[in-house]
Amino acid sequence: MKINKKLSVLLAAVVLSMSSVFTPIAPTPSVEAASTYSAMQNSINSIMADSRMRASVSSVTVRKTNGEIVYQYYANRAVTPASSLKLLTASSALETLGENYRFQTNVLTNGTVSKGTLNGNLYLQGKGDPTLLKKDLDNFAAILKKRGVNTIAGHLVGDDTWFDTVRLSPGISKEDQSYYYGAQVSGLTLSPNTDYDAGxxxxxxxxxxxxxxxxxxxxxxxxxxxxxxxxxxxxxxxxxxxxxxxxxxxxxxxxxxxxxxxxxxxxxxxxVSNPTAYALDVFKRSLAEKGIKLSSASKVVRGATPKDARVLLTKQSMPLKQLVVPFLKLSNNSHAEHLAKAMGREVYNDGSWDSGLQVMRDYATSIGLDITKWNFEDASGMSHANKVTSSELSMLLLQVRKEPWYGTLLKGLPVAGVNDRFVGGTLRYRMGGWPTKGNVIAKTGSLDNVSALAGYTQTADKETMIFTVLTQDYKTSTVPVIDKIASAITKSKK
Structure with a gap:
């Protein structure tokens, strides 16, 4: 675990944030134009006059990579970020857990094997892995069978105590709870396929x-x-x-x-309601399929693994530097929440949302962000109560460029107009023409009446720009307008 207190970066960020700032002229959505970027600014001003943007609550910031703001529209207005919040989650996880962090699942016992019978309990111990699959449980069962286990005389126990027992973050509606994007979070869980929608x-x-x-x-x-x-x-x-x-x-x-x-x-x-029981049920099936049965007295229960239990088998997930691809490209909510609790466990020995979100706040502060302008009660962006300003979100995108793992974060972001799901991600069907295709690299955000886009693009002069567009409370989708803003930045010249 590492949280670097970057004081010099903090001071530089404060100076930069004070330079080249333009004030919107109410009530029209425009800013005073700096001479070198006047064409871009005028173009964005025209787009902001669209009725869809006028009818929404929005915040826009465009920065150069030296931190200078070249365009802003209510840059300090707090708006719901939706899944663009995952930019902070991913950055905090890469810094705190490290690129090589792997989730782990263990099979343990407190008994011994005699004549094909395991005289003791078999524990399936989860440590928050959202990538655990049926085939992994099949592999556990196959190895146990090869080691001579035919019957389990004790209980089959699921240990999910690596995380706390709070299964849902605040802000998850009743309707969302039925589907994968509102799934419950548990220290022991299972995914149905390699999109890894745990639970x-x-x-x-x-x-x-x-x-x-x-x-x-x-x-x-x-x-x-x-x-x-x-x-x-x-x-x-x-x-x-x-x-x-x-x-x-x-x-x-x-x-x-x-x-x-x-x-x-x-x-x-x-x-599913109760991911722990789900993982246990599928494991029981895997054991049966490999010819391992439970005794008549055995039960399938939740419980903690005793300290004297010995590890029989271990499965590790892919490293975080690979997991960020399905996480960010597909905007996987369960990955965000599992990473938050993993950060809480790593830093505060507490696998809870409270501790995990505190780690995210710690990281934001360490790189010079103004945490008073961030409000979030989950790590995925599902809550409408989450708020951030476009200025702060763009500052995050600026500061992470200095991190040694920045390339990993960048590879995880969706790329506009590229059809491959694990490249284009949530942008694969957007901005598929010139000049945005393959050029706009950004995190999307989407909730009911909320749309966001935050990331990077290159101008016609090959200058990298950082942009954040946050919108909420619209009557008609602002996505087409947001894409026009990204295109205007990409087409622009000094």
Whole structure:
């Protein structure tokens, strides 16, 4: 763990933030233009006059890489950042945990094996890994079988105590809790595929025969959820009205609506209630598939691993320098929250949101940011209560360029107009033409009536610019206007 108190950087940031600042002329969305960047500023002013921006609450800052602000519009206005907050989460994690940090999952026992029977408990101990997959549990089971384990006489115990027991961050609505982007966070959890949406299961409904219910497939297979299938297969040509949702506060997943013959049906990533029990259930299945059974007296329970238990098997995640790609490119909420709790555990020996978010505040302060202008109650940006100014977010993007891991952060950011999901990410279908395609590298943010974009682009003069655009409370999406701003910066010349 390292948190560098960069006093010299802090002083330089204060000086830079005081230079070349332009004040908006209310009520029109414009700034006084500096002569060398007047074309860019005039272009952005025209875009800001768009009715969609006038109807929103917005904050815009454009900086040079020396810190000089060349454009601002209410730069110190606090606006909901949505997922652009992940820029601070990722930066704090790279600094605090390090690029080579790996999450870990262990299999332990307090017993011994005799004649094929493990006389003792088997512990599945999670340390917050959001990348644990069914195949990893299959591998654990296969190795145990090779080591002669056929029966477990004790209990199968899931240990999630690396993190606290608070499963949901503030601001997660009831509607969001049913889906992967609002999944519960646990020290022991499981992902359904290599997008690593921890704590979720893929539910697929496919048409069968006319008049019959759709076929339901779970990935991975698990009995932790109960399926209530109210769907109906209908003739080809009918409208696909399938809906898949987990009932609030339960593990009951309801499938309703019509599945037309010949259609692809419906697929949803549904969060589970109690990720620890989910991981344990799938592990039990993996053991059974490899021929390892539990005794009649065995139970599947949650509990802490005793200190005298010995480690049998360990699985490590990919290093953080690789994890930032699915994390930032796909804007994975569960990665953000798992990293926050991991930071809290690392620095304060407390795997909680309170401690994790404090580490993020510590890091922000250490690089000269004004933490009084940041307010956040999660690490993913899901809460509408989160607020930051475009000036502060652009200062973060400025300061991290000095960090040894900056290249890793940059590689994680979405690239405009590039179709590959793990390159273009959330920008793969945006700004696909000249001059923005492959040039705008930035983190998106999106919530109901909130859109943000924060990152880097090169001007026509090959000068790197840092830009942040935050908007909220709009009636019509501001995304097209935000993209025009990014394009105007990219096209600009001195």
């Amino acid at each position: 979720s299961v893929i539910v697929e409904a496919k048409p069968t025969y006319n008049g019959r219910a759709a076929k339901i497939v779970l990935t991975p297979a698990t009995s932790i959820v109960r399926i209530v299938n109210k769907s109906k297969t209908v003739p080809k040509g009918y409208k696909n009205t399938l809906k898949i949702k987990r009932n609030y506060g339960t593990n009951v997943i309801e499938i309703t609506g019509n599945a037309p013959i010949g259609s692809s049906g419906k697929k949803e990533w549904i969060s």
